[in-house]
Amino acid sequence: MSGWEIIGLSASAVGAGAVNAVAGGGTLLTFPTLLAFGVSPITANATSTLALVIGTSGANFGNRRHIPAVRPWLRRFLPVSLIGGLIGSILLTCTSNKTFSHLVPFLILFATLLFVAQGAVNRMVTNTDDSAPHSAAAVKGAVLFQFAVSIYGGYFGAGAGILMLAALGFVGMRSIYEMNTLKTILGFLINVMAALWFILARLIDWPCAAVMTVGAVAGYFLGAHYSQRISQPGVRRIVTAIGFIISGATFCKEFIR
Numbered sequence: 001m002s003g004w005e006i007i008g009l010s011a012s013a014v015g016a017g018a019v020n021a022v023a024g025g026g027t028l029l030t031f032p033t034l035l036a037f038g039v040s041p042i043t044a045n046a047t048s049t050l051a052l053v054i055g056t057s058g059a060n061f062g063n064r065r066h067i068p069a070v071r072p073w074l075r076r077f078l079p080v081s082l083i084g085g086l087i088g089s090i091l092l093t094c095t096s097n098k099t100f101s102h103l104v105p106f107l108i109l110f111a112t113l114l115f116v117a118q119g120a121v122n123r124m125v126t127n128t129d130d131s132a133p134h135s136a137a138a139v140k141g142a143v144l145f146q147f148a149v150s151i152y153g154g155y156f157g158a159g160a161g162i163l164m165l166a167a168l169g170f171v172g173m174r175s176i177y178e179m180n181t182l183k184t185i186l187g188f189l190i191n192v193m194a195a196l197w198f199i200l201a202r203l204i205d206w207p208c209a210a211v212m213t214v215g216a217v218a219g220y221f222l223g224a225h226y227s228q229r230i231s232q233p234g235v236r237r238i239v240t241a242i243g244f245i246i247s248g249a250t251f252c253k254e255f256i257r
Helices: 003-022 027-036 041-055 058-062 064-093 097-126 136-155 160-168 176-200 206-229 232-255
Strands: none
Touching: 003 027, 003 041, 003 206, 027 041, 027 097, 027 206, 041 064, 041 097, 041 176, 041 206, 064 136, 064 176, 097 232, 136 160, 136 176, 160 176
């Protein structure tokens, strides 16, 4: 691994950790960086998943005081999240690098659009009517939706948290802090399942994962510490611009030849 590669991977991981601590969407930085340094698409996705799941696991510790309140919901969503994350990661290993490379532009564009929509989703769930009942059918629908989101999370993952946040607003959850806690725990567990499968499938580029894990840990703590001083709209605009630029570049690379 060259010095430039170490610098590039570290910088992207620091940025991803900080972005995840402030706004989410760190995969939009780490995954393309790995591709830029010649890592195959599937290995890049697996390596990014492992590095960020370790590097940003401190988010669960930061949300620990809200865990008792979300425990009933956690029991509903946990089984399908674990199963879905495993299914998604297995589907990735069944996909060829050629096929996945064709999907990458669409996945990055989809994740970027979800990232753009996050502000609207936050406002929508914050303004949920406290008196609105949540029926058993709505809860079952949310569980099925969570299963689908978990499969996507295990397969690629960027933007899965935004989908979860949108669903939770329709099943009676009213505190944005509790919703973020549940979303963070479920997302973490989905990525843990995926990372374990990627390790078993030998898809991890370990030197890259080691460098990026250190960077993600540093970035997460920097982002968490200075989050009150960082303009979240500014961070979101930068990540959104990066996402659209990378999506456009990958579309050109794959389809204009």
